[in-house]
Amino acid sequence: MTAMPESPGLEMHRGGGGSPLVLLHGINMTWKIWRPVVPALEEQHTVLAPTLAGHLGGPGLVAGAHGIGPVADAVEEMLDRQGIDRAHLVGNSLGGWVACELAQRGRAMSVVAFSPAGAWDTRAAQQRIVRLMRLTRRSAQWSSTRNLMSRPGLRRAALGLALERGDLIPNDVALQMVEETRACLLLEGLLRWIDQHGSIDRFDIDSACPVRLVWPVADRTIPYEPYGRVYRDLIPHAELVPLRGVGHVPMYDDPRLVSRTILEFTARVPAASAGTTT
Structure with missing residues (x-):
């Protein structure tokens, strides 16, 4: 494992009660993007929202560590420290990719992935994503x-690639997002990993692990x-749910819709399969 050890100052939210649910944010962000949901x-789950490795307030990365492997390692180490074998994994963009990686490691009770990153079927599609990330x-x-x-x-125009209603984000939150991106x-x-390896070409996720792929109809990122079509091919047993009225990062656009999309899916998983929490 290549993530650096966690220190007491690292940012992670934990609250609520019930079976464990882990929230995994997108690139350039922190756990705080999940605050609206x-x-x-937490009314149904013990919610853990870590800031991912390599992000502001998250674990550091060993020099030369590329790709999402080290990011997933750090989340897995966090689960171990929290005494959690398996959890409901909810991710957005990069976080959705990490959630699927952890699922194939056997750490998921279920997966809800909002516009997960990492898959495409043409060089042009890859280059488009790289250009967008560099522009951001x-x-x-x-x-x-x-x-x-x-x-x-x-603000709505500036955040238009990520959100349908960027004007709904408070000014201080928007400024914090800028600082998170800079850091x-x-x-x-x-990006180096993507240049070397290209698209994900397989996920070995047990078909007994429920997976919901959630795609905003208005996703511009x-x-x-x-x-999304490539992700469907990679995880054939996944359920696909389109969302209307929200953008790539939907938590501020419509918190109720996002929460409902998560909770109605996790409610299907028998309580007997819940991970252990301490």
Whole structure:
């Protein structure tokens, strides 16, 4: 395993009660992007929301560690420290990719993946994703970006790739997202990994593990065509659910819809299969 050991200062949320549910955020973000849905989820589950390795407040990465393997390692180590064998895994974008990686390691009771990253079937589709990630990183460095975030209309435009209603995000949250993007250390290594390896070509997820792939119809970052279609091929037993009225990062666009999409799926899993918590 290549993630650096956790320290007491690392950011992770834990709350609620019931079977364990882990929230995994997307690239450049932190666990805080899940805040709008945490209260509803905690009514049914013990919710753990770590900040992923290589992100602001998350575990560091050993030099030369590329790809999502080290990120998944750090989440797995967190589960071990928390005394959890298996959990419901909920991820968005990069977090959805990590959730599927952990599922094939046997750590999932179920998986709900919102627009998971990492799969495509053409070089052009790969290059498009790489360009978007680099553009997001560059734009966070622009001195004008913080000013754009201070006005709802401009904020909606600036966040349009990620959210359908960026104007609904409070100004302080939008500014925090800019700082998180600036501080992300995973991106360049991940892009090198993508350049070397290309798309995911297989997932060995047990068909007994329920998987729900959730794709916003208005996703402008990782649209279902072609990216989601490839994921369907990689996980043939997965259920596909389209979401309307939300963007790639849907938690602020419609928290109730996102919470309901998660909870109605986790409710199907028998309590007897719940992971151990301490």
